[in-house]
Amino acid sequence: MESLLFALNAVFPLILLSAFGFYLRQNGSISDTFLKEGSRFCFRYGFYAMMFTTVYKIESFEQIHWDVVGMMAAAVLLLFFIGLVAVIVFIPDDRQKGVVHQAFYRSNFATIGIPLAYNMCGDEGLAAAALISAFSVPLYNTLAVISLSVFTRHKQKHPVRYVLRQIATNPLILGVFSGLICLAVRPYTGGYRLSTGNLRFIYKAIDALGGIAPWLSLIILGGQFKFSAIHRLLPQIALCTVTRLFLAPVLAMLLVIFGPHMAGIRPFSSAEYAALFALFATPQAVASVAMADQMGSDAELAGQVLVWTTFFSAGSIFVLAALLHRTGIL
Numbered sequence: 001m002e003s004l005l006f007a008l009n010a011v012f013p014l015i016l017l018s019a020f021g022f023y024l025r026q027n028g029s030i031s032d033t034f035l036k037e038g039s040r041f042c043f044r045y046g047f048y049a050m051m052f053t054t055v056y057k058i059e060s061f062e063q064i065h066w067d068v069v070g071m072m073a074a075a076v077l078l079l080f081f082i083g084l085v086a087v088i089v090f091i092p093d094d095r096q097k098g099v100v101h102q103a104f105y106r107s108n109f110a111t112i113g114i115p116l117a118y119n120m121c122g123d124e125g126l127a128a129a130a131l132i133s134a135f136s137v138p139l140y141n142t143l144a145v146i147s148l149s150v151f152t153r154h155k156q157k158h159p160v161r162y163v164l165r166q167i168a169t170n171p172l173i174l175g176v177f178s179g180l181i182c183l184a185v186r187p188y189t190g191g192y193r194l195s196t197g198n199l200r201f202i203y204k205a206i207d208a209l210g211g212i213a214p215w216l217s218l219i220i221l222g223g224q225f226k227f228s229a230i231h232r233l234l235p236q237i238a239l240c241t242v243t244r245l246f247l248a249p250v251l252a253m254l255l256v257i258f259g260p261h262m263a264g265i266r267p268f269s270s271a272e273y274a275a276l277f278a279l280f281a282t283p284q285a286v287a288s289v290a291m292a293d294q295m296g297s298d299a300e301l302a303g304q305v306l307v308w309t310t311f312f313s314a315g316s317i318f319v320l321a322a323l324l325h326r327t328g329i330l
Contacts, residue, residue, distance in 0.1 A: 014112075014218055014286075014310045021222025030223055038220045039299075043290035046213025048171040049206045051141075055134050055179025056195070056203075060186065067265045068128070068272050069135050072279065074259065075252040076136070079105035080143050082251070083243070087151075095298045096236060098148035099288070103240035103305055104248055106140050108285045109133060113278035116317070117271075120278070120330055124271035132275050134180070141172040144288065148295040172287060214286045221289050221303050233301050240284070240305040245316035249281040253320075257329065273329050281317050283309035 024030045083104025087097040107113060109129075117129035145167045167173060186192065194203040230237065256276050260267055268276070284306045293299035324330045 017215060017218040018222035018307055021219035022225050025223035035220050035223045039290050039293050042213045042217040043294045044171050046209060047287050048175040050210030050213050051137055051172050051175030052179045053207045053210045055176050056182055058130060058134050058183055064131055071256045071259050072132055072136060072276060073139060075255045076105050076139055079248050094151045096301055097151040098297045099292050099302045100236055100240055101147040102144055102288050103244040103284060106144055106285050106288060107279060107282040109136060109279050109282060112282040116278040117275040120274040121271040125274040128271045128275035129278060132279060136279055138173055138176040141170060142167055144291055145170050148291060148297050217286050217290055221306060224303050229300055229304060233304055236301055237304050237308055241308050241312060244284055244309045245313055249320055252280040253277060270330055281320055283313040
């Protein structure tokens with residue numbers, strides 16, 4: 001019951017904020033212009049700041065367990081290629097392929113996953129999740145840009161150059177890259193931190209801007225939500241929901257549980273397994289909607305996937321976490 005209540009408290013704020021956005025749009029308090037410009041603001045500035053501060057909070061590269069990072073990357077790439085085959089075979093609409101593809105490998109780790117890891121294993125789980133996020137975030141967003149770009153490559157004269165440019169100019173990836181640069185030069189500045197130094201007001205402003213992004217994007221998502229689209233998009237929504245909440249975490253956890261033994265590396269700790277589970281089992285990433293909207297994919301479908309994966313994730317997280325706890329993994 002405690003696990004179920006935690007899952008509910010973790011995911012239902014997202015549902016309530018989306019419902020609030022839907023209410024505001026229905027009574028005319030916000031306009032379509034606000035929704036469009038707000039989505040652009042979150043994508044270009046808010047999520048950039050959020051990604052920067054997420055990486056900046058890491059102490060140093062010395063804390064990184066590269067074996068965990070390697071298994072995480074292997075699992076994400078496995079899900080990426082499985083999803084790639086699936087959308088090519090089953091999704092005829094090019095604008096929907098990238099959106100459905102993201103459901104196979106991209107999760108809401110920052111908003112739900114990191115607190116989930118902390119709840120399962122305390123400070124050790126939080127530390128493991130923070131370190132994993134430094135590598136999962138750029139990997140997720142690089143793959144997401146590829147997903148949302150490659151299926152419309154026929155519209156581009158130079159498709160490879162187009163995808164590389166989208167990766168190089170993506171605000172989320174740039175935010176992570178900026179944080180990694182600060183992390184790399186920190187030892188050469190006497191361990192100086194913008195967050196605690198005399199100029200900490202700059203960091204506080206960036207952190208505040210990053211804190212706005214996920215919550216404002218949820219209100220915007222609710223304002224864009226249309227119940228009439230459920231019936232039309234039901235097959236895609238069902239595929240994404242089942243994949244994101246059950247297929248992806250089961251396949252990924254099987255790999256990270258048995259992979260270390262097969263690769264001849266050390267078994268992972270409970271805290272590391274908790275962080276990996278939180279990475280793979282959480283619902284669709286909030287930023288996926290803004291990215292789909294700004295990159296010409298089906299943002300309506302992306303919004304539907306975010307809402308329904310978030311809604312059903314309370315039950316799926318509870319069931320999967322209970323099973324892993326029963327087997328002694330967590």
